[in-house]
Amino acid sequence: MAMEIIPKSRYPDDPQGQAFASGVQSGWVVTSINGQNVQNEDFGKIMDLLDDEVADPRFSKSTALALEKQGGRLAEPAAAPLQVQFNSIPGYVYKGAQLKEDGQDGFAR
Template identity: 95%
Template sequence: MKGAMAMEIIPKSRYPGDPQGQAFASGVQSGWVVASINGQNVLSEDFGKIMDLLDDEVADPRFSKSTALALEKQGGRMAEPAAAPLQVTFASIPGYVYKGAELKEDGQDGFAR
C-alpha cells in the first residue's frame, strides 16, 4: 500500500499536548494525505515506511496484534523515525470527498464511530 491518509481525526484535544488531539489542534482534516515529512516527499512511499518515519504505532495496523511478529515478517523497520521536531506537510486530493464515519464522543472510550 502506498501513501498515508489522515482518516479519523479526534475532534478535540482533551488536554494540552494530547497525542490524539494534535492533528485536530493543527487543523488537519480527514482525507488529507501525508505529502512530506521533514522535507522528504513521501507521497509514493510505502504506508509502513511513512508510519515508521512518524514513529506512529497507534495508526499502524502492523502493531494491532504482535509487533515482534509483524516486524520479523517484513524484515524489520522500513525506516528509522524522522528527527524531532517533525514537520509534516499534508495535501488534499482534488475532487476527493472523505466519506468516513463521524466520530462521536463516548464517555468511556473518548471517541468512537
C-alpha cells in the same frame, strides 16, 4: 491517510487531538515528513519514519512479528520534533466515520 480525527483537543499538546488542533481533516494524506517528500513512498516506510506500526500491536501477536512480515524497518524514525505536512487529494471525498464524543471512553464511531 488521516482517517479518524479526534474532533477536539482536551488539553495542550494532547496527542489524540494534535491533528484536529492543527487543522488536519479526515481523508488528508501525509505529503512530507521533516521536509522529505513522501507522496510516492511505501506506506510501511512512512509509518517507520513516523515511528508508528503498520500492524496495530493490539491485534497482532507481537510488534516483532509485524516488522518481520513487513521485511524489517523500511526507514529509521525521523528526528524529533517531527514536522508532518498533510494535504487534501483534489476531488477525493472522505466517506469514513466521523467520531463523536462518547461519555464513557472519549470518542467512538
